[in-house]
Amino acid sequence: MVKTSGGALLLSLKLDQDSAKPLSTQLCVALRELILSGALRAGDRLPASRTVARDLGVSRTTVIEAFARLQAEGLIEARVGAGSYVSQVLEGRRPSPAVAPAEPGETRLPRLSRTMTQRAGAFFDRLPHEPRAFTTAMPAFDAFPVALWSRYVAKHWRDRRDVVLGYGDSQGYMPLRRAIAAHLRANRAIACEPEQVFVVNGAQHGFQLIASILLDPGDPVWIENPGAIGARNCFAAAGAELVPVPVDGEGLDVEAGLALEPGFRLAFVTPAHQQPMGCTMSLRRRLALLAAADEADAWIVEDDYDGEFCYGGRPPATLKSTDSAGRVIYVGTFSKSLFPALRLGYVLVPPGLVAVFDKVMRCFVPGVPSNPQAVVSDFMDEGQFATHIRRMRKLYAERHDALLAAARERLSGLLEVVPTGTGLHTVGLLAEGLDEAEAATRAWDRGITVVPLQRFALAPIDARGLVLGFSGVGPTELRRGVAVLAELLEGMKAGTERRVAARA
Incomplete structure (x- = not known):
């Protein structure tokens, strides 16, 4: 960099006069980048504030504010009667770039955890979600009652500020948990209590939570083949050993699963509407899966992602409704029944898992925002959801x-x-x-x-x-x-x- 007796030339700095960001902040950020990158070395003298102001076309007050912030950060030091200099403390101590430059033709990847390194190859991108012909998992945005929904939202934004803006219950908003439990009892034939319901940020969050609580790296997990991509990614990320179990017209082939891995730790199924084949799991297979889980001391995760939408007759029965041994963890979502931007789902756990899920939610999960939960709760309680x-x-x-x-x-x-x-x-x-x-x-x-x-x-x-x-x-x-x-x-x-x- 060219030097003058007045300090380094800073004519390359560009400040946006039309930006909402204050000019002093822009100047501070720009100078910080020059110092940390080494363009300005330890001991280099900065121009006087008047000089910088004249060169950049800003007020001297703007420059003084930027210099003061850099001095407070320890990046520059003021010497009485001599001006401002880049701090000598930076000599040889600047942080290295986040990733060392790669050689030409070489791709240098960051170091990942052992589990992520081993499992990353099993991940698949989520499916595209543009609203056009044949996109899957896309509710009818054009038929959603936006005006009605807006009234519920406005009502709850007028609630007390500590309710609207504060941290909510880590398990979920109790009125919503009661509404979900009532809905599951009446419409999905599941005997349950609100204390078993944990509200989460969508079904994917639920799968991640289940995996973190119940699985160790290397645990075998039965996965429907073909099967749901998102849940599979969650279990793979947890280090589970994924066991692809064939699917036929009756759903998951339990006998094939036992032949592949009788000591499974968890089975993931979509019994109401198999993803993607669309079949409904037969009663014979449901009973066989429950018996296999009991024998292996394993858990079953039931993803009822769109089972509420049936065409003619009653909705297909849930696996959870026939679970008498407390083996089934039921996961539901409002992404299909309402809209995905809510990022709202729920996990219904057996009584034996309530205490540990409650502990994990209270200690590690800050909870879902209260306001959308309150809106959905009223939407359900007042019959609008049905x-x-x-x-x-x-x-x-x-x-x-x-x-x-x-x-x-x-x-x-x-x-x-x-x-x-x-x-x-x-x-x-x-x-x-x-x-x-x-x-x-x-x-x-x-x-x-x-x-x-x-x-x-x-x-x-x-x-x-x-x-x-x-x-x-x-x-x-x-x-x-x-x-x-x-x-x-x-x-x-x-x-x-x-x-x-x-x-x-």
Whole structure:
């Protein structure tokens, strides 16, 4: 850096006169970066405040404030009659860069924990969540009662400030826990008390909490194959040994699981609406899984992510409702029944786990914000939640039927779309010779979202197909999406036939 008797030139510093950040703060930050990076060395003299002010076009008061802050931080020192200098304490003691520069062509990664290093390869990115044709796990934003919801929100923002702005109960807002327990008793046939309910920041937070409390690194965990990606990531991050257990039309194959790992510590299942295949676990399999868990002294995590949305008849029974031994931990979420931005879910634990979950929540988890919990509590207590669920069941049934009708008309011989009686998505099985990964890539480029079944698989599976969400957009958009999908699959099929003919 060029020097003058008046100190270092600082003409490279740029201050934004239009920024909301004070000029003195901008100058302080800029000088701090020059000092810590070594551009200004220990013992270098800074220009006089008048000089800096003139060079940068700011007031002298601005410069004096910045110098004072740097002096308070120990980065510069003032010498009577001599000016300001970069502190001698920094000589040879500047912090190293966070990551040492890599050699050309070399990628240097940070050092991770042993568990994360070993398990990172098992992680999959979460699915895309843009509201367009066939996106999965997407509630109908266009049909949500925003005006009604806004009134509840406004009401609770007028509550006492310590309630609105302070820390809430670590277990969750008690009126909401009572409302959840009442809902589960009346609608999901689960005998439970509010003390068993722990409110969390979404189902993923619940899975992480369960893993941290119940699993040691290396513990075997049964995972449905294919199965839910998010929960699988949580258990992998905890260091669990994931055991992919096959799924068929009756749900998790318990006999296959016992053959693979009879000493499992935990089993993760989606019995009401298997993710992603869409089947409902049979009573025979439910009883077999409960018996296997009892024999192995294992826990079962039931993810009831969208079981409230059934089309015709009663919702599928929960596994928890048939659990008499206290083996099942039930996880629910408001992301599908209301909207995902709430980041609100709950874990219903057996009585034997209440004390330890309460201890962990009180000691390590600050709790979910009270205000949205209070809004959901009133929404449930005043009957609005039940009304919304009934309305959405009807709406989603219409969208499901629109998808099936369009598929029968346009996708015959290309994709067999399987009807479902529950949930927000279904699957389509591809005709022989069509590649699911290629179909997903082409679909994304054409503005629709389909997910290959293999993406949900921890071990190879025989099925080849696409997961199709139908809840997030209306019938017109679904029909347009089917037309696009049909066009690209026809193109893929024609290309395959040409290649076969050329080889012949």
